[in-house]
Every structure is written in C-alpha cells, then in structure tokens.
Amino acid sequence: xxxxxxxxxxxxxxxxxxxxxxxxxxxxxxxxxxxxxxxxxxxxxxxxxxxxxxxxxxxxxxxxxxxxxxxxxxxxxxxxxxxxxxxxxxxxxxxxxxxxxxxxxxxxxxxxxxxxxxxxxxxxxxxxxxxxxxxxxxxxxxxxxxxxxxxxxxxxxxxxxxxxxxxxxxxxxxxxxxxxxxxxxxxxxxxxxxxxxxxxxxxxxxxxxxxxxxxxxxxxxxxxxxxxxxxxxxxxxxxxxxxxxxxxxxxxxxxxxxxxxxxxxxxxxxxxxxxxxxxxxxxxxxxxxxxxxx
Numbered sequence: 001x002x003x004x005x006x007x008x009x010x011x012x013x014x015x016x017x018x019x020x021x022x023x024x025x026x027x028x029x030x031x032x033x034x035x036x037x038x039x040x041x042x043x044x045x046x047x048x049x050x051x052x053x054x055x056x057x058x059x060x061x062x063x064x065x066x067x068x069x070x071x072x073x074x075x076x077x078x079x080x081x082x083x084x085x086x087x088x089x090x091x092x093x094x095x096x097x098x099x100x101x102x103x104x105x106x107x108x109x110x111x112x113x114x115x116x117x118x119x120x121x122x123x124x125x126x127x128x129x130x131x132x133x134x135x136x137x138x139x140x141x142x143x144x145x146x147x148x149x150x151x152x153x154x155x156x157x158x159x160x161x162x163x164x165x166x167x168x169x170x171x172x173x174x175x176x177x178x179x180x181x182x183x184x185x186x187x188x189x190x191x192x193x194x195x196x197x198x199x200x201x202x203x204x205x206x207x208x209x210x211x212x213x214x215x216x217x218x219x220x221x222x223x224x225x226x227x228x229x230x231x232x233x234x235x236x237x238x239x240x241x242x243x244x245x246x247x248x249x250x251x252x253x254x255x256x257x258x259x260x261x262x263x264x265x266x267x268x269x270x271x272x273x274x275x276x277x278x279x280x281x282x283x284x285x286x287x288x289x290x291x292x293x294x
Contacts, residue, residue, distance in 0.1 A: 036146055036147060037086065037144050037145065037146060037147060038086060038145045038146060038147045038148065038230055038233075039147065040082050040086075040227070040230065041226060041227065044075065044078050044079055044082065044227070047066070047071065047075060047076065047078075047079035048079045048082050048083045048086070050062060050063075050066070050079075051063075051079055051080060051083040051127065051130065051131075052083055052086075052087060052134070055131075056128065056131035056132065056135065059127060059128065059131055060124060060127075060128070063076065063124070063127060067120070073111070073119070073120070073123065074222065074223055074224075076123060076127075077104070077107075077108060077123065077219070077222060077223055078223035078224070078227055080104060080123070080126060080127055080130060081101070081104045081219050081223065081227075081231075082227060082230060082231075083130060084100045084101040084104065084130050084133075085101055085145065085230055085231060085234040086144060086145045086230065087130075087134050087137060087143070087144060087145075088100050088101055088130075088133055088134065088137050088143075089137060089140075089141075089143035090212075090234075090237060090238035090241055091143075091241060092241075092243060092244070093204075093205045093208070093241065093243065094204075094205040094208040094209050094212060094238045094239075094241055095205050095206070095208045097133040097136045097137055097140075098133075098208070098238070099129070099133070100126070100129050100130040100132075100133040100134075101212065101215075101234070102208065102211055102212055102215055103126055103129065104126060104215065104219055105214075105215035105216075105218045105219050106122075106215075107122040107123055107125065107126035108122070108123075108218075108219065108222060110122035111123055145230065145233065145234065145237075148176065148177060148180040148229075148233065149177055152177040153177050153178075153180060153181045154177065154178055154181050156181070156184075156185040159178060159181040159182050159185050159186065160182065160186060160190065160194075162174065162178040162181075163175065163178035163179060163181075163182045163194065163236070164194065166178050166236075167194075167198045167236065167239065167240070168249060169247075169249045170240050170242060170247050170248055170249050171240075172236075172237060172240050175236040175237070175240060176233055176236060176237065178236075179229075179232040179233045179235065179236040180229050180232070180233055182194075182232055183228040183229035183231075183232040183233075184229065188217070188220075188225060188228075191217075191228070191232060192213075192217055195213045195216075195217075195232075195235050195236075195239070196210075196213055198239050199212065199213035199214075199235075199239055200213075200259065201256070201259035201260075201263070202242075202248065202255045202256045202259050203255045203258060203259070204241065204242060204243060204255045205241065209238060209239050209241075212235060212238055212239075213235060213239075216231050216234075216235055219231075242255075
C-alpha cells in the first residue's frame with residue numbers, strides 16, 4: 001500500500017475545517033466505551049473515544065474545536081495512537097490498514113520538522129487516515145482490543161520470563177497478559193530489549209514488525225510511559241502475527257530461518273565487540289565488500 005502526503009493536500013483537508021463552528025452534540029451512547037473493550041487512563045479516554053465515534057466527515061472541526069478549548073498537541077498525539085491501537089487489527093498483516101498505527105511516529109516527526117504555523121497538519125492528516133482505516137477494519141469484522149484478564153496476570157517476579165516464553169512459543173493469549181504485566185513492572189530498557197529481539201526475528205510483513213517496535217517506543221517517549229500497557233499488548237499481538245501458518249515455534253518456515261541463523265551468529269560475537277578503535281581502512285574494506293556482494 002502506498003501512502004501519499006503533501007502539504008497542499010493536508011492544508012486542503014484541514015484548513016477550512018479548522019475555522020468551522022457550531023458543532024453538533026454527541027449522544028451519551030456515542031461516548032460510552034463498549035463492554036469488554038480495554039479502557040485507557042481517564043485523562044485520555046474521552047479524547048480517544050471522540051476520535052473513535054466521530055464520523056470522518058466531522059472529525060476535523062470536532063478536533064479543532066477541542067484544540068481551541070485548550071487540549072494540547074501531546075494529548076491528541078496520545079489519543080490518536082491509542083485509538084488506532086484499540087481499533088485497528090494487525091491482521092492479516094502488520095501493514096496495509098495497520099499503517100494508521102505505524103504512521104503516528106512519522107507524523108510526529110513531520111510536525112517537529114514543520115514551520116510553526118503548519119505543525120498541526122501532519123497530525124490532522126494522520127487522524128483522517130485513522131478514520132479511513134477504521135472504516136476498513138469495521139468492514140472486516142470491527143476488531144477491538146479487549147480488556148486484559150486481570151486474573152491471569154503473572155506475578156511480578158515471573159513476568160519477564162513468562163513474556164519471553166509466550167513470545168518464543170507464539171502464544172497470543174499468554175503473551176497478552178504477560179505484556180500487560182510487563183508494562184507495569186519492567187523498565188523501558190527491559191521492554192525495548194525484549195520487543196526489539198522479537199520484532200526482528202522473522203521476515204513477515206516486510207519489516208513492519210520492527211518498524212512498529214521502533215515507532216511505538218519513540219511515540220511513548222513523547223506522549224509518556226503512563227500509556228505503555230496497551231501499547232505493549234498491541235506490540236505482542238502484532239509481533240505474533242504469522243499469516244495463518246502453522247505455529248512457527250513448531251515449524252521450519254522460510255520466514256523464520258534467517259532470524260534463527262542471525263541469532264546464532266549474534267551469540268558468537270566477542271563480549272568486547274563494542275570496543276576497539278576507529279580505523280578508516282576497515283570502514284573502506286567493509287564498504288567495498290558490501291557493494292560487491294551479489
């Protein structure tokens with residue numbers, strides 16, 4: 001899927017809507033969280049729900065009105081990321097409609113690079129893109145991230161190993177509760193080390209799993225780690241996508257072979273591999289070898 005974005009199209013999309021007024025009211029049923037769905041922190045849940053229930057043709061003036069009332073860029077970035085994670089299923093691939101999750105980090109980077117009076121535009125584009133992919137997800141069955149089963153959460157001292165075991169065994173249900181617990185008890189560095197490993201172990205979805213890991217941690221660094229739990233649950237679910245194939249832990253599938261070989265190679269690296277000295281001749285030798293490999 002190709003995703004195009006231009007400054008002109010973004011301004012056409014949001015410019016006139018930003019000045020609209022007289023917004024219609026929302027019924028109570030429109031802002032009530034569906035039974036069984038994961039619920040976010042109370043300070044962000046209303047904004048997430050607003051993104052979810054507002055029709056695409058009305059979303060820009062609704063968000064613009066809230067911005068005028070004082071809600072911040074960081075709040076809307078968090079709301080967008082969480083709304084996409086709760087509503088867009090990383091199936092059948094971690095791509096296509098799931099780009100509405102993957103592009104949030106890129107939208108933030110575009111906002112950071114923009115001039116002051118255009119910093120909102122990438123975020124408005126990403127919100128509109130979320131609404132488009134939400135429509136697609138509804139047509140495909142209307143998946144929603146469920147509330148975590150608190151009764152199944154591992155004890156803090158067992159969390160790290162249980163999450164690793166679940167990811168190694170491609171066990172979606174066990175990984176979900178372990179990821180929720182991990183977000184509560186592990187450090188950001190521990191979480192990144194684990195998810196970076198499993199995000200790069202297979203070549204399904206042409207690298208989008210690794211992109212999701214990198215983007216998720218970068219977005220959390222902006223919006224705050226208080227929102228980590230649903231993000232870690234979403235990551236575990238996405239990284240365990242194997243396209244309806246047999247369980248990769250019990251199979252020898254082409255998409256997993258290179259990752260297993262690379263993991264074995266990594267174990268042969270010397271413990272001091274980060275040390276040494278700068279050597280321009282080594283760099284030139286590497287570049288020459290790399291560019292002549294066929």
